[in-house]
Amino acid sequence: MSQRQVVQVSTSHACYAACVLGTEVFLDMHRSTPKGASSFEVHATSAVTVHVIHNPVTKPMNTSRWPLDPDIEVVVTIGVTSRTVNDNKVKISYYGWEGNELTVAWLYLTCVDISLDVDLSRNGRVRSKGKDKAKWTWGPDGQGAVLLVNCDKDSPSSVGMDSSHTEIRTSADLQDMSVMILRTQGPSAIFAEYQLVLHVPESDADKVRVFHAIHNDSRLQYKLVLGPNKLSYVLDHISEGDSTFYVEGLSFPDADFSGLVSFSISLLEVTHQYSPGTPIFTDTVVFRVAPWIMTPNTQQPVEVFVCSIEKGINSNDVFLEGLRVLLRKVNCKLTICSEVENRSDRWIQDELEFGYVEAPHKTFPVVFDSPRNRGLRDFAFKKILGPDFGYVTREPPKKEVSSLDSFGNLDVSPPVTVRGKEYPFGRILIGSTLPWASGRRMSKAVRDFLYAQKVQAPVEVYSEWLSVGHVDEFLTFVPAYDRKGFRLLLASPNACYKLFKEKQKQGYGNATQFIGLKNMERMTIDELLADETLKNDNRHAQRCIDWNRDLLKQELGLSEEDIIDIPQLFVLRESRADALFPDMVNMLVLGRHLGIPKPFGPVIRGQCCLEEKVCSLLEPLGLTCTFINDYFSYHVLSGDVHCGTNVRRQPFSFKWWHMVP
């Protein structure tokens, strides 16, 4: 609403008003103009600047006298904070048609200084004042403060996230909040006559909480002053100096929330018991709630998660042993989720996605819990949420949740530039159905959340041709020294047929796959190549992957040289595809070390020709390949290494507010 301060003047009595340093005060003289007056003069004491606003044809009658045109306006500003009440004076003299002074109106002004300040320039410090504080802008030259969703749990004994509590329990909790400071200057007597109100728009109130740090018996206390159903806070006992507030976010950006939240301080003139209080000054600051950011395979790993499954033919002992071999090469923690915790659910990739939030004053990891909700349902909330480890989830209606809501179907590319547009955090990849098809999709609630974070603009690719339907079944990204710093790996039936035909030509047609695996049907290269149904199935799979290849080239700005085809065969079951042998792109990427599902391909001269081929494609990029046997523990259950692991990675060093989404 209105920001402009209008002060009535009167010829029958002196008027008094407070005003704020440097702001415009409009004098409403017309409603008090005496009968017969035709012109006026305004004079004021030295700290007051008088501006007469007139239309271009109106001219002053002499140096200081102006005609009383209906559209003429008088504005005053004061450049110095008052030392005493009423130390600025304005005098308006009215003159009749003959130039005779008819009467005089006196106005006494007290000038105060009020400023609501935040970390406008994003350097972790609250600067005094600043321009355009009500604007939040992106980019290296942008401005505007950042708020974190207080979604961690700093007090181990409490239940749920800190944002679900209305009080501050630990000093660590304060560290997650943004500081906002109210600064006031001026004669203290004047503040007794006015009200200072801190307020938040109705639309923003349920997204934030504000605590006021108050000294109480020499102890600092934090009083909840704004938040859900608390739109305004009247400050008591205003005196010169600073009041400190701590602000926490309660909600991530989403379809119905841009992420921007504003707070205002208003100085109100209150003259009547029931009067609404007229604001004579309002100062507004705006925060943006930090987005949840995903980390691509090119970010260094910090911690690898895997489930332990001890019993039965699908026990993952062998797999864990293989994983440990890989981890010995990488400086990275291994966390094993016990069978009690995972309740026999081994698909830890699918239940959660690690990301982080960042503000100039604080950064912490945040786990996004999928609405998939199988055995691992409570793992993220119970075991990962903790001090400086946040949690977020989205729960669509049960009937809307499909296999495509599992986070094996959620990935993010390394940083890319697409036709001049930079994505310094990469782009989120979501597996979906074709745009014109009514098939399975990730639920709207999850997609809305991902789109609303803005800094990793999602691309929806086509994964619904697969039985499980996850993007990690046909693509992954690996780091590389050259070009864009990475390669896109795509599963490729064509590359597999090409390899097998070469081997056949070289006389290895009777080389056999699945060597080393008990009780598996073994096929030779000749048999595989002769299978017409398999050929048809893979022609289809290749077309589906090609469709994505072209899309990814466009949406990630890739050329053919940025893509590597990894030999892989698929087989159709009820019109949807499964990997025929362990799906090599479904790998674990830890820096330059890759944990690849052991494909058990045709063995030629003691070596698996698929492993040999993949090594020859990836090792020149500086990568090492460790093949991990996941056959009975994962592959036969429709997943592979990637599906069975999860990785928390280093945040980007680049700050998200420096990008322009």
Place this chain on the structure above:
Amino acid sequence: MSQRQVVQVSTSHACYAACVLGTEVFLDMHRSTPKGASSFEVHATSAVTVHVIHNPVTKPMNTSRWPLDPDIEVVVTIGVTSRTVNDNKVKISYYGWEGNELTVAWLYLTCVDISLDVDLSRNGRVRSKGKDKAKWTWGPDGQGAVLLVNCDKDSPSSVGMDSSHTEIRTSADLQDMSVMILRTQGPSAIFAEYQLVLHVPESDADKVRVFHAIHNDSRLQYKLVLGPNKLSYVLDHISEGDSTFYVEGLSFPDADFSGLVSFSISLLEVTHQYSPGTPIFTDTVVFRVAPWIMTPNTQQPVEVFVCSIEKGINSNDVFLEGLRVLLRKVNCKLTICSEVENRSDRWIQDELEFGYVEAPHKTFPVVFDSPRNRGLRDFAFKKILGPDFGYVTREPPKKEVSSLDSFGNLDVSPPVTVRGKEYPFGRILIGSTLPWASGRRMSKAVRDFLYAQKVQAPVEVYSEWLSVGHVDEFLTFVPAYDRKGFRLLLASPNACYKLFKEKQKQGYGNATQFIGLKNMERMTIDELLADETLKNDNRHAQRCIDWNRDLLKQELGLSEEDIIDIPQLFVLRESRADALFPDMVNMLVLGRHLGIPKPFGPVIRGQCCLEEKVCSLLEPLGLTCTFINDYFSYHVLSGDVHCGTNVRRQPFSFKWWHMVP
């Protein structure tokens, strides 16, 4: 997703493809390049244009031969629709390092023409083709088709709005829909090999329905082909010519719906039973759902609505008689809602608001039904909804509905220009609480709807200081010949005190109000002026109105000369204000004729001094004042003439798509 068509070429067999007139076809030659090839040439038949896309340092080796750089790309376009299948030929020759031709790849192309067309230029006609059809732009030079929410009920026998039915029942129903035409050209044999799919994005599907006009046994039938849960439609029996579709809107713009809906036609290559179909061409059109538009007092009235209340001391016989006197001066229909229909609820202003929707092909009025839901709850749905009379409502949770959701609290200004920004449909005014207060507000669902219509950007004013809390208790707009074409009338305690003081000075201090009314406590001017409590109450009321005055001046670009102060007194009851005598700004505006609540003010020389004052203020503007006695029928029940009436007005002649919101 991807729009670009990529065609594989092969040196082992000829390749065949369809393409669309004027679109680019990328030839993927790299994956089929023979070993040892270092350069290539492309030649084609006359209708084909070949473009070689290369980086600036790559030069052709002679006029037509190019090096096989990894980044070089070949694109062809065809400018003539094919007469027969495969009538365009492209030949790619590969050369070795010594310049010897190694091998050749042949590609046969069939060119078809496909276009999805709508009323792009908003003149009621579907033009063939057009540029940037997927863009919708505002303004006189804007483009993009318009869709109406089919919210009327063309068949009197049906229940609810036409949009709630999945079939078309009357030809009148078709008139409310927008036409969309699919045009295809090319050898019919080629369409047998490809699929044409009409599709709508998932996010838009629940906002629209599309019907396909199909000749069936020489009878036209309308088949529902797209809509909620119907994202795509495969066209059968494609032949050259036009397919006609009718499109209806199901939802008005709202917080979660911009109003834009797009449709696409895709030509799909389908080569395998389970193949997703690769789109080789997509044409997209976009509609905007027409907003619901309110009509200010400056629009000519068409129909006045009022309730009949027959029994008891609050019967409105006298009021209806007064209203008929006014309506004799105005060429305007009077519709009386009987007591059976109104169930003793006389506040017809509060239950509904008339507006309209407009498309180039059709305009009709639409009633917005308030969630207030008292006796008149079903009136709009049962009695107003009908052929070419639409209906819309928003139902927030019951507990969120307050008196501020009544539509006496919803008004719209005449057209205004504010600091250069034009509002050719005026701005909606919503009564609210102060921005920092937690008081009553219009519910979010209703406000969201109003904001989302975009063309009458709402202003929230402060009305919550009143007991009933409606904007029509302190402001209205009347037409005027001069200035901006209207005046804002504001209730003014100051003007009333000024008038009474003048009359007292002139010796009429003992003039008495409420003359002519039985059993009312009569007060003289002297008594009114001596009442200190009343003075305090009105000082508060004046401050609240002044707050709005300043806001309205800024948000509607008004100056003091655009505002007229109408004498009025208020009285506080439990800290909120009621009009002390019939509230004169709560008037009925019918062109230049005003129906004003008879104020029963102090009578001086046989004339009510309030009526005399108001006439002297308004008659110079060319307005006539008819004072209507609403004292016992409305005023004592906390409302006046405006609250008890409602007006359907002429739509604006200006088209909403010509503005830039």
